[in-house]
Amino acid sequence: MPENSPEQVQHPSPEAAPAKSVMDEEKNFPRGLAIRLFIYLVAGHAVAGFLWLLFEAGAK
Template sequence: MPSQGENVSGASERPAPLSVFQRFESKFPRGLVIRLIAYLFVGHLFAFFVYLLFVLGGQNQ
């Protein structure tokens, strides 16, 4: 009977390689990633709105 630390097949167990997203997730909490993406999206949407106001306002002159 194998002891607690030994593997029956004799092969050493290695953890599966992490994907890029899993490595990214291990560095930053999930909530932070979601907020960052949301703030970037909302910030660009607001910047586009302000740009649109200037473009449309410039055409009226």
């Protein structure tokens, strides 16, 4: 029988150590997402301001 036969290889149990996530989302906020969120907020306020300006100009 070979030295490393499948019967002799011990596999670690899933309960042995919890798998560490690639990114700890509670501590790290993705930079690209933060930049996109900032841009969407600025663009959204610019559109809202333009619509407000149109309504103000139309009311006079």
